[in-house]
Amino acid sequence: LRHLGMLFSYPVLKTLTLTAGPVTGWDNPHDNNKQPSVLGGISFTPVDMFSLASNAIYGPEQWHNNGSKRFTWSTVATVKPIDPLTLYLEYVYGKEENVTTSLRDATWHGWAAIASFNWTERFNTGLRGEIFKDRDGYRTASAVNTDLAELTLTATYKFTKMFLGRAEVRQDWADERVFQRGSAPNADKSQTTLAVQLIYTY
Numbered sequence: 001l002r003h004l005g006m007l008f009s010y011p012v013l014k015t016l017t018l019t020a021g022p023v024t025g026w027d028n029p030h031d032n033n034k035q036p037s038v039l040g041g042i043s044f045t046p047v048d049m050f051s052l053a054s055n056a057i058y059g060p061e062q063w064h065n066n067g068s069k070r071f072t073w074s075t076v077a078t079v080k081p082i083d084p085l086t087l088y089l090e091y092v093y094g095k096e097e098n099v100t101t102s103l104r105d106a107t108w109h110g111w112a113a114i115a116s117f118n119w120t121e122r123f124n125t126g127l128r129g130e131i132f133k134d135r136d137g138y139r140t141a142s143a144v145n146t147d148l149a150e151l152t153l154t155a156t157y158k159f160t161k162m163f164l165g166r167a168e169v170r171q172d173w174a175d176e177r178v179f180q181r182g183s184a185p186n187a188d189k190s191q192t193t194l195a196v197q198l199i200y201t202y
Contacts, residue, residue: 007039017043019055026061026070035059035066049080061096068097088114099138106138126154140178148174166197 005023012018020040024031037059045051054075061070072094079087092110099106110133116126132148134140140148154168170193172179179191 070096084118086116106136122158124156128152
C-alpha cells in the first residue's frame with residue numbers, strides 16, 4: 001500500500017539475492033512528480049542463525065520537483081543465537097536535497113534494536129528500542145535539530161494459526177517539543193502510548 005511499481009529479484013548465489021526496480025515514490029503510491037524513484041537491495045544469509053538485508057531508494061519525492069532527490073538506506077541484521085530468541089539490529093540513513101529554509105540538504109539517522117522471545121508456540125514477548133536523530137528537523141517538522149528515542153514492550157498471543165492478539169506499551173522521548181497532545185497549543189517532550197490489536201492473516 002505504500003509503494004507502487006515493479007521489483008525484480010535474482011539469486012546470485014544460494015546465500016545472496018539482489019533486487020531492483022522502479023517505484024512511483026517513497027512512502028507514496030501516487031506519483032507526485034514526473035519521475036519515478038529506483039529501489040534496490042541485497043539479502044545475504046550465510047548461515048541459518050544470521051541474515052543481513054540492505055535496501056536503498058533514490059529519486060525525486062518533492063511535489064512537482066524532479067531536480068531535488070531523496071536517498072534513504074536501511075540495513076537490518078537478524079541474529080538467532082538460540083531457538084526461541086531472535087535479535088534484530090537496524091540502521092537507517094536519509095538525505096534530501098534543498099528542503100531547509102536556507103535550501104540546504106537535510107539528513108537523518110536512525111538506530112533500532114529488537115529482542116523477540118518465544119516462550120511457547122503461542123506466546124511471544126518483544127522489547128524494542130530506537131534512537132532517531134533528525135539533524136535538520138525535517139522528518140519531524142520541528143525545523144530544529146531534534147533527537148528522539150523510544151522503548152516498546154510487546155506481548156503477542158496466537159489464538160489460532162491465523163488469528164493473534166497483541167498488546168504493547170510504548171514510551172517516547174525527545175529533546176524538543178514534538179509530541180502534540182490533542183488540540184492543545186503546546187506540544188510535549190514525551191509521550192506514552194498503549195495499544196491493543198487483533199490480527200487475522202489469510
